[in-house]
Amino acid sequence: MSAFIQLVFSGVALGMIYALIAFGYNITFSTSRTLNFSQGDFLMLGAFTALSIIGSKQSAIPIWLLGLLAAAALGAVLAVVLLEVAIRPALKTGSDVSWILATLALGIIAKNAAERIWGTDEYPMGSPFGRGYWNIGGVSIDPKEVLVVAAAAGVMIAFEVFRRKSLFGKAVTAVASDKDAASLMGINVPVVIMFSFIVSCAIAAMGGVLIGPIQIVSSTMGALLGTKAYAVSVIGGLNSGLGVIAGGLILGLSEQLTARYISTGYKDTPGFVLLILILLFRPNGLFGKATIKKV
Amino acid sequence: MESVKRYAPYLVAIALMFIPNFISNEYIVHSVLCKVCIYIIVVAGLDLVVGYSGDVSAGHAGLFAVGAYTAAVLMWKLHWSFPICMVAGAALAAIFGVILGVPALRLRGPYLAVATIAFGLIIQTIINEAVPLTQGSSGIKEIPRLIYGPINFEGNNLFYLVYPVMVLCLFVVNHIVRSYWGRAFEALKESPVAAGCSGVSRYRTKLAAFILSAAFAGLAGTLFCHVDKYIGPPTFSFELSVLFLIMLIFGGTRSIMGNCLGTLVVVVLPDLFNNLNDYRLMIFGGLLLFTLYFMPGGIVGMLRKILEKTGLMKAPSRLGVPAYVVAGVKLGEVSAVHLRPGDETGKGEPLLVTKGLSIKFGGLTAVNGLDMTVTRGQIHALIGPNGSGKSTTVNLLSGIYQPTSGDIQFRGHPVRGSADQISRTGIARTFQNVALFGDMSVLDNVMVGLHHTFSGGLLPIVFRTPSARQQAAEALARADALLDFVGLRALATEQARNLPYGKQRLLEIARALGSDPSLLLLDEPAAGLTAGEIAVMDAIIRKVRDAGVSVLLIEHHMSLVMAVSDEITVLDFGQKIASGTPDQIQANDRVINAYLGTSGSGHTLAHAPTH
Known part of the structure; x- marks a missing residue:
């Protein structure tokens, strides 16, 4: 039983990471109808940046926080590059093809750059917690996973509160629902879009710092995480806010269960299967609403 | 040669x-x-x-x-x-x-x-x-x-x-x-x-x-x-998938020459610069970004531009032009073909009937319980102030929106389904904001309207069987006749985006007529036209009606509406406030109220401000 609870908890932690990255996709998708197909690689760059500050051993909390901040800062810088190099010029052409291809191009550039800087090796990454487990009622829980769940939930809830309560947050919502009307109301739409990308990419980069200690840091770590997060976005609904949490938990748990009861080798398949099933039966996601496109 | x-x-x-x-x-x-x-x-x-x-x-x-x-x-x-x-x-x-x-x-x-x-x-x-x-x-x-x-x-x-x-x-x-x-x-x-x-x-x-x-x-x-x-x-x-995309974009899309050149370069390049192999993906990623923004046509697009500039090649021949070769028909040689509305019988009978037609967007009821009957063989105008639900009605009738409640009967049958299904039942439309296929030729735009006349799967196309050629030839002849109908025959090989605005509106009508409609929905066809162009539009609308196609006209130019319409329905805030002949409508107090905001005397709609 305790093994099962442990398994569930690992699934929840993994799911929250997916949800966090997916949350980032949804933020930019809502404001600009685009998302970053190199987000996984941004996550990886965030992890490497933090790794060079935190190191591979248990670290003091301030150092770890510094690493987290550095990753977030890098994410913000990457967001500006992404927006200026890949998204903005593509939006002018009006076709989806351009921005998808441009962000894919940035992805392979980022990955190649990481390989040149840090090589193709795999690195362990430190965190405020060591290798020990917490024993809660006979169940061993990895404190790093607790940290992931708490941090991911904290970031998402903080952003939702910001979006609903603050004036700028309301501007983000306004841009998401109608760009032209928002612009006419005096909202600086390009600034809001820029903000959404900065938040999105910073979240992804911080995600790398959270997942690094649980998995491993390498130049290829982002591909799978980024891809599964698309699935989570679609499961929750690309235009739903916190639906991604449900999506993330569903995917995280189904992966752990697959690994446990079917085969560890196939643990990456539920994401794809769920993605296809959701698109077939609930194309707007579990929590998304169908939108009517004006002609 | x-x-x-x-x-x-x-x-x-x-x-x-x-x-x-x-x-x-x-x-x-x-x-x-x-x-x-x-x-x-x-x-x-x-x-x-x-x-x-x-x-x-x-x-x-x-x-x-x-x-x-x-x-x-x-x-x-x-x-x-x-x-x-x-x-x-x-x-x-x-x-x-x-x-x-x-x-x-x-x-x-x-x-x-x-x-x-x-x-x-x-x-x-x-x-x-x-x-x-x-x-x-x-x-x-x-x-x-x-x-x-x-x-x-x-x-x-x-x-x-x-x-x-x-x-x-x-x-x-x-x-x-x-x-x-x-x-x-x-x-x-x-x-x-x-x-x-x-x-x-x-x-x-x-x-x-x-x-x-x-x-x-x-x-x-x-x-x-x-x-x-x-x-x-x-x-x-995954990198190979991206490389395939790079080959395609770098060479130039929609060109077999581009496919070949792009692939050749991307495969051969790493061999030529062996010492840069560690930076391969960075270079290819950069190449993709560069191509997307500075060379959107790829290598082939660039070569084409150079050849055109030096006069070695004529302006690009668009997709549609080789169709002539296939079909063995030359422009101008085809005999005139007339419009073919689904069936021309039953003039004076109801063609389109809506009952209680409503649609809600969230809390907003854009069209509210609309009852309207378009009579076969007539020009029926739908007018009303901005935001009164006219365009929404057209979108409902053409299948772009699905009604929240109420029903639509067309030729005695309920209408439902997606836009392409409705187009095949005989309702065609134009758009308030002209929606042409800008990169395609004028002729090809009309050929898309004739899409429904083509049948047969992949094999006839691949082998260009006699029946496939026959279909293409017939469609081409029809397209030519339709262009002639709206007066655009001479511009058949132009790119649609290069047409002047007024002609673009006419082209939309020709394309819509391609689907052999019984009912043509015109969404503000005169918006943005000059006085001269409005006169042409007036003539074309009558010509369409006389050819047996009924028209539902949405328009703000009251002089045009009053001149061509057989019947008028007036909407305000999503509801019908009046219907009748142009004379009745012009004398209707509610209508004047809705337009001018006062129950002013001495105003008639013919003098109402237009957009």
Whole structure:
């Protein structure tokens, strides 16, 4: 039983990471109808940046926080590059093809750059917690996973509160629902879009710092995480806010269960299967609403 | 001269077949050129999706892997002969195309890209895990040799197999994109809404493009396993999918020459700059970004521009023009064809009846319980102040929106379904904001409207059977007649975006008439026109009515409305406030109130401000 609870908890932690990255996709998708197909690689760059500050051993909390901040800062810088190099010029052409291809191009550039800087090796990454487990009622829980769940939930809830309560947050919502009307109301739409990308990419980069200690840091770590997060976005609904949490938990748990009861080798398949099933039966996601496109 | 131009590509294609007779270097012919040919098949197929229908697949390496492993496993384990394995590989990849395309293409948005990326990763997982079939990470080394008696496709001779297959594939792709399918792909890319209202099913068409593309990738995969006689999972990575996209974009989409050049450069470049190999992906990524923004037509687009500037080549011949060659019909030689409204009987009887038609957007009721009857053979105007629900009504009638409640009867039958289905029942429309296929020729725009006159699947198109040619010839004649009808015949080969605004509106009408409607919905056809152009529009609207097509006209130009309409319905805040003849409407107090905001005397609608 305790093994099962442990398994569930690992699934929840993994799911929250997916949800966090997916949350980032949804933020930019809502404001600009685009998302970053190199987000996984941004996550990886965030992890490497933090790794060079935190190191591979248990670290003091301030150092770890510094690493987290550095990753977030890098994410913000990457967001500006992404927006200026890949998204903005593509939006002018009006076709989806351009921005998808441009962000894919940035992805392979980022990955190649990481390989040149840090090589193709795999690195362990430190965190405020060591290798020990917490024993809660006979169940061993990895404190790093607790940290992931708490941090991911904290970031998402903080952003939702910001979006609903603050004036700028309301501007983000306004841009998401109608760009032209928002612009006419005096909202600086390009600034809001820029903000959404900065938040999105910073979240992804911080995600790398959270997942690094649980998995491993390498130049290829982002591909799978980024891809599964698309699935989570679609499961929750690309235009739903916190639906991604449900999506993330569903995917995280189904992966752990697959690994446990079917085969560890196939643990990456539920994401794809769920993605296809959701698109077939609930194309707007579990929590998304169908939108009517004006002609 | 004409015949030289026409047969030159074939002569070049045949000449290239003899490359191995002149170059014996095994590395160049076997490893490089064979690979180039195989990748060209993938890229030409990918072009159907990316270049023609405007979606992105970032998982073609996965489909390529499906083909490669299918052929390898079937030959090695079951000793099937290679030709059957080719068919099997292409078929299995096409099945995966269905599995991916059916869910992912239903919605607008980046879903295909998302699903194909995920698919590419899953295929890698499966290859690694299905060890009994694929030998996992160690790969398959036991691929049988292609030796059939005296015929030997090993070593450089592989080129004699790969190259003809490539030429055949390019031939097939070329015929597809120059058929009504290709036109539908392109129309959907340019304006999905207008294509839908012209009778093109967005979903089915995009799905067809993707499945075909998947089959080409699978077919190429079956050939690929014979290049190294070894296949392993690392080859079919996400990076390969992106490289396919780079080959396509860099060479130039929608061009077979572009597919070939792009592939050649991307395959050969790393060999030339061996010392930069560690920076390969960075260079290719940069190349893709550069091409997207500074060279949107790719190498071919750039070459074309240079040739045009130096006068060596005439302005680009668009997709539609070669259709004349196919059909054997020349512009201007066709006899006049008249409009063919579904059936012309029953003049004076109700054609379109709406009862309690309503639609709500969230809390806003945009159209509220509209009862309206359009009589056969009449011009019926729908007027009302801005925001009164006129355009929403047109969108409801043409299937772009689905009503929240109420029903629509057309020719006595309930109307429901998507825009393309409704277009086929005989309701056609134009758009308030002109929605032409700007990159396509004027003629091709009308040909899209005639999409419904084409039938027959892939094979007639690929083989250009007599019946396919006959269809094309007839459609061309109809299109020409329709252009003549609106006075645009002389501009048939212009790009639609180059037409002056007033002519663009006329072209929309010609395209809409292409679907043989009984009812034509005109959404503000005179908006933005000059006085002279409005007079032309006035004449055309009457001409359409006189040809037997009923018209529902939405318009703010009251002088036009009052002049041409047989009957008028007035909307305000989504509700009907009046209906009657132009004279009745002009005298109606509620109408005057709605327009002028006062119950002013001495005003008539004919003098009301227009937009």
